[in-house]
Amino acid sequence: MSVEINLDQEFQSRIDAGERIEPKDWMPEKYRKTHIRQISQHAHSEIVGMLPEGNWITRAPTLRRKVGLLAKVQDEAGHGLYLYSAAETLGISRDEMEVQLLTGKAKYSSIFNYPTLSWADIGAIGWLVDGAAIINQVMLTRTSFGPYARAMVRICKEESFHQRQGYEIMLGLAKGTPEQKAMAQDALNRFWWPSLMMFGPRDADSPNTEQSVKWKIKRKTNDELRQQFVDITVPQADYLGLKMPDPAIKWNEERGHYDFGEIDWDEFWQVVKGNGPCNKERIAARTKARENGTWVREAALAHAAKNAERKLSTKVAS
């Protein structure tokens, strides 16, 4: 018991001193579990996030928009892979994580349970959803677990192209015909609140936050990050000439921040619990991908085994 306490204290002092933790280092079981949960959730979000955007690849309005969107969706696949690899260093297999996703044991960002109804949604997602993700991810580049932080550095480098691409789409629509501007406004109306929800529950309702901050998994709380996002985004909406779908948004001179309205937390918890507009569709798509890929994985492994055997027998013969 006392040995355990000493290890815990030693671990905490390493964290306090700003040291990074690497996979083979001793770590409290809860630190390991929290990371497996958080990193795999993050990885799943990247992979499921490909679905709403992939929906518009074949219908992108120009070739320029199409190559950009294709490259972005391909990046998301890469991001998912970096993150799965980081989680695997903690002793969970890729396959276990995938099964957790498909059985609902693991969550992914609730934002991807909203449908992409128009091309403007691709703009809104790049601008708002990637914008919100970047705020979270920039913080995570300094997270205490080495492989997670390194994955984040790589991801952040690539993600800024996503947000600029999204804003450019919005800009094109907002400066276009009245119909196009209305599309952009409609997309903002639908994606604004779900984007705010991406930062998670209020600090008061987030029991894990304190421990996560202590372990430097997170360096800012959900509410701090959300405020940062609002402060950055409101002027960007003004520039587009679009109206925020929240009458409570107002600059607060005293606080030095924008005030904003209350999130519909019932909706948030409903979507988290699996009752969002697209939860079932998303999991069905991932399940189908896994099933359809089974024979490919089998064939590739059989081919690899056969090749290895062939190499071995030629060696023996010579």
Place this chain on the structure above:
Amino acid sequence: MNKETDKMEYPIFEVFIRSKNGLEHRHVGSLHAADPEMAMENARDVYTRRQEGVSIWVVESKNITASNPEKSDELFDPAQDKVYRHPTFYDLPIELKHI
């Protein structure tokens, strides 16, 4: 469908990239592949989408022998008190140049 883990996972490979000639290969991450050829193709797609490299090494992770962090003291501490391995250990007159 079979929602059990199917034990059909590809092995893990570590990926090393030389960003340009004159620099060493550096570890950039890992990926799953059925064999080294597939690992090479995947590494190209995953880690060099933006001209990050001119050369790739892939090696199956199980072939790497790593030091144990719990033995770090015995491995690395002996180097701590060997200041005589550093140039500043040796006292020379200040007016001396280029040495």
